[in-house]
Amino acid sequence: MSHILRIENLHVSVNDKPILRGVNLVIKFGETHALMGPNGSGKSTLGLAIAGHPNYQITEGSIWLDDANLTEMEADERSRAGIFMAFQRPVAIPGVKMADFLRHAATNVRQPDRKEGQDLIPMREFRKELKSKMEQLKMDPEFARRYVNDGFSGGEMKRAEILTMAMLSPKFSILDETDSGLDADAVRLASASIAEIGRDKMGLLIITHHDKLLEHNPPQFTHVMLGGRIVETGGAELARELHDQGYDRIRKAYPDAEAANQQMLAKEEPVAV
Amino acid sequence: MTTSTLTDRLGSLETFNQSALDRFLEKRIDPLWLSAKRKEAWEIYQSLDWPNPRDENWMRSDIRGLKLSKFAPNVDESTQIASGSPVRLLDGVDVSASARSVNGVVVSETLDEKLSAKGVVVGSLSRCAREHSGIVEKHLHSLICPKSDRFAALQTAMWSDGFLVYVPRNVRIELPIHLHAALGDGQVDLSHTLIVLEEGAEATVLFESSSPDPMASGFHCGGVELIQHGNSHLRYVNLQDWGKGSWHFAHQRASVGRDAQLQWTVAAMGSRFAQVDQRVQLVEPGASSQVNGVMFTQDRQHLVYNTLQHHNAPHCNSDFLYKSVLQDRSRTVWRGMIKVSPGAQKTDGYQRNDNLMLSDAARADSIPGLEINADDVRCTHGSTSGRVDEELIFYAQSRGFTRSEAIRMIVTGFFQQIFDRITIESVREALGAAIARQVRQYE
Numbered sequence: 220m221s222h223i224l225r226i227e228n229l230h231v232s233v234n235d236k237p238i239l240r241g242v243n244l245v246i247k248f249g250e251t252h253a254l255m256g257p258n259g260s261g262k263s264t265l266g267l268a269i270a271g272h273p274n275y276q277i278t279e280g281s282i283w284l285d286d287a288n289l290t291e292m293e294a295d296e297r298s299r300a301g302i303f304m305a306f307q308r309p310v311a312i313p314g315v316k317m318a319d320f321l322r323h324a325a326t327n328v329r330q331p332d333r334k335e336g337q338d339l340i341p342m343r344e345f346r347k348e349l350k351s352k353m354e355q356l357k358m359d360p361e362f363a364r365r366y367v368n369d370g371f372s373g374g375e376m377k378r379a380e381i382l383t384m385a386m387l388s389p390k391f392s393i394l395d396e397t398d399s400g401l402d403a404d405a406v407r408l409a410s411a412s413i414a415e416i417g418r419d420k421m422g423l424l425i426i427t428h429h430d431k432l433l434e435h436n437p438p439q440f441t442h443v444m445l446g447g448r449i450v451e452t453g454g455a456e457l458a459r460e461l462h463d464q465g466y467d468r469i470r471k472a473y474p475d476a477e478a479a480n481q482q483m484l485a486k487e488e489p490v491a492v
Numbered sequence: 493m494t495t496s497t498l499t500d501r502l503g504s505l506e507t508f509n510q511s512a513l514d515r516f517l518e519k520r521i522d523p524l525w526l527s528a529k530r531k532e533a534w535e536i537y538q539s540l541d542w543p544n545p546r547d548e549n550w551m552r553s554d555i556r557g558l559k560l561s562k563f564a565p566n567v568d569e570s571t572q573i574a575s576g577s578p579v580r581l582l583d584g585v586d587v588s589a590s591a592r593s594v595n596g597v598v599v600s601e602t603l604d605e606k607l608s609a610k611g612v613v614v615g616s617l618s619r620c621a622r623e624h625s626g627i628v629e630k631h632l633h634s635l636i637c638p639k640s641d642r643f644a645a646l647q648t649a650m651w652s653d654g655f656l657v658y659v660p661r662n663v664r665i666e667l668p669i670h671l672h673a674a675l676g677d678g679q680v681d682l683s684h685t686l687i688v689l690e691e692g693a694e695a696t697v698l699f700e701s702s703s704p705d706p707m708a709s710g711f712h713c714g715g716v717e718l719i720q721h722g723n724s725h726l727r728y729v730n731l732q733d734w735g736k737g738s739w740h741f742a743h744q745r746a747s748v749g750r751d752a753q754l755q756w757t758v759a760a761m762g763s764r765f766a767q768v769d770q771r772v773q774l775v776e777p778g779a780s781s782q783v784n785g786v787m788f789t790q791d792r793q794h795l796v797y798n799t800l801q802h803h804n805a806p807h808c809n810s811d812f813l814y815k816s817v818l819q820d821r822s823r824t825v826w827r828g829m830i831k832v833s834p835g836a837q838k839t840d841g842y843q844r845n846d847n848l849m850l851s852d853a854a855r856a857d858s859i860p861g862l863e864i865n866a867d868d869v870r871c872t873h874g875s876t877s878g879r880v881d882e883e884l885i886f887y888a889q890s891r892g893f894t895r896s897e898a899i900r901m902i903v904t905g906f907f908q909q910i911f912d913r914i915t916i917e918s919v920r921e922a923l924g925a926a927i928a929r930q931v932r933q934y935e
């Protein structure tokens with residue numbers, strides 16, 4: 220099986236404010252890519268645009284999953300096509316139990332042609348699978364009965380996102396700072412879980428400031444984003460350099476992008492999405 | 493809208509008139525006390541005006557579309573024209589007793605013989621008024637005053653039938669009792685439900701109302717009285733699912749005695765207009781009541797709930813939680829009042845109303861209130877209203893849910909807090925299913 224996620228000259232605006240200014244990126248099934256860059260450079264925006272958040276308008280360019288043009292699809296269709304994003308800030312859905320949520324999600328993703336109202340994965344079968352995945356992630360079984368992200372600690376949320384990924388077995392996963400809320404132990408577990416799904420059975424885009432997740436999942440490629448563009452691409456050593464030395468070299472080397480980045484930050488105003 | 497035009501509209505072509513009452517009384521075989529009570533209420537009915545739209549309880553109620561002349565009192569024995577009215581609360585439930593009415597007249601009754609031998613009475617209120625006259629005379633319309641408003645007076649005078657559930661001292665009924673009121677298109681239901689639990693008695697009553705077709709019209713003017721003596725336990729579920737062309741007026745009362753417990757679950761989905769005046773009185777120390785309300789509205793439905801939790805005695809507890817989900821151009825009004833009488837110290841009162849709007853054209857009015865005349869009490873209230881959060885929808889969509897599946901799930905989750913409090917599985921499931929069925933595809 221071989222799949223390819225291709226992002227071509229992607230321009231994205233939020234509320235008519237341009238954020239991504241021509242991103243090109245190709246991720247092949249089985250590859251791990253790191254996406255780094257200073258705050259506000261557009262990393263989350265890229266992920267959300269791929270996932271299909273309706274507030275992130277694609278003004279130019281396209282996103283392809285194999286032969287399918289993702290930009291023409293709703294978020295749920297993209298999910299069913301094999302795209303997954305572990306969010307930096309997942310929202311809570313009060314009153315909806317994790318287990319019920321995941322059962323419905325897994326059914327839809329595994330049966331992309333399922334129509335509304337058709338049967339879900341049988342409860343027993345699903346419970347067994349969920350239980351074993353949760354054991355791998357060393358999650359309390361009680362977790363399944365809690366409401367989605369409701370009252371979760373930062374670490375619990377991130378773990379829940381990893382669990383969701385494990386249950387959905389996507390073709391391509393974007394992990395947006397999934398390691399930032401986790402302690403070293405939890406990062407190890409998350410990595411083990413990624414390994415369990417099989418790094419070779421998915422394409423990974425890991426957005427991170429830290430090297431923890433990357434240590435366990437050494438990237439073949441590291442991309443640096445600044446001012447809404449990918450300004451540099453290297454191997455695992457680039458991730459290490461940025462982690463150790465920060466973005467000073469990058470900022471100096473790409474003054475235009477740095478100016479754009481500053482401009483975006485300056486104009487930053489909170490907008491409800 | 494002025495009072496006089498409303499009176500004209502409702503009253504000028506009055507079908508609920510003296511000659512209708514005379515014919516009605518003639519056909520009935522009521523004990524004397526009851527006939528006298530009816531006549532007295534009729535006098536009140538005639539002396540009263542229809543509710544004044546400036547009245548606090550009615551100012552958010554629009555009943556201009558009600559044409560009473562289109563309806564006539566159900567004088568003759570009921571025909572079964574309401575057959576096919578769905579029953580939703582019985583799935584997988586064994587019952588100890590059941591009764592069913594059509595257009596406000598009971599057409600069938602069953603009761604477990606063992607319970608009957610213990611003195612339990614379940615069935616037609618008209619029949620029981622004759623056969624168990626003492627019980628009915630003592631309790632009927634003891635909590636509802638015909639002077640409350642013209643609808644209460646009309647109902648007290650012309651109630652056609654309804655249900656009595658009587659549970660004697662220390663009798664515990666394990667299996668639920670099921671009551672079903674069916675209302676045919678264009679028909680009238682002037683029924684009454686009277687439930688009396690003597691000391692230490694225990695029962696679960698599932699009451700549901702429905703029409704043969706979801707858009708059916710009809711006129712319901714009813715009363716509910718739940719009377720609980722000391723240490724009794726009552727779980728009362730009321731699913732109002734009349735056809736969406738129906739008018740629903742009801743006075744619903746509970747009186748809870750010493751250390752007795754009431755759990756009252758209300759699900760309001762039907763009728764084009766409903767005005768419910770619901771009051772729970774905690775009359776002796778240690779009484780406790782929990783009221784769970786679920787409203788789900790669509791189209792131009794307009795549901796008005798005026799609730800009162802009245803603490804008449806110290807050390808009582810009341811907990812009212814109403815949640816509504818509104819779509820299309822529908823409207824809900826919830827006016828909640830906690831009233832604490834002098835001397836009702838150590839009162840613990842709670843009320844809350846949360847509204848979730850699925851469309852911009854929907855409107856929810858939420859008016860909590862406190863009237864406290866004791867100093868050592870704890871009373872809390874609150875309300876929220878808002879639209880479905882688009883971020884939640886996106887989150888679910890990013891996990892493969894379609895937009896409408898996502899909304900349905902969010903709505904179910906919104907009600908979950910109430911479902912969590914309902915321990916009867918069939919009720920939870922029936923309500924969940926009914927709600928899910930009604931959530932529309934919306935953009």
Ligand SMILES: Nc1ncnc2c1ncn2[C@@H]1O[C@H](COP(=O)(O)OP(=O)(O)O)[C@@H](O)[C@H]1O
Pocket residue numbers: 233238256257258259260261262263264265274483484487488489490491492
């Ligand atoms: N929903 C939004 N509303 C307004 N501005 C936004 C929104 N999302 C992102 N932005 C802006 O886009 C820029 C990039 O943000 P983001 O993609 O979150 O950066 P990163 O993830 O690299 O820190 C920032 O200037 C941010 O303020």
Ligand SMILES: [Mg+2]
Pocket residue numbers: 262263264307395
């Ligand atoms: Mg970010």
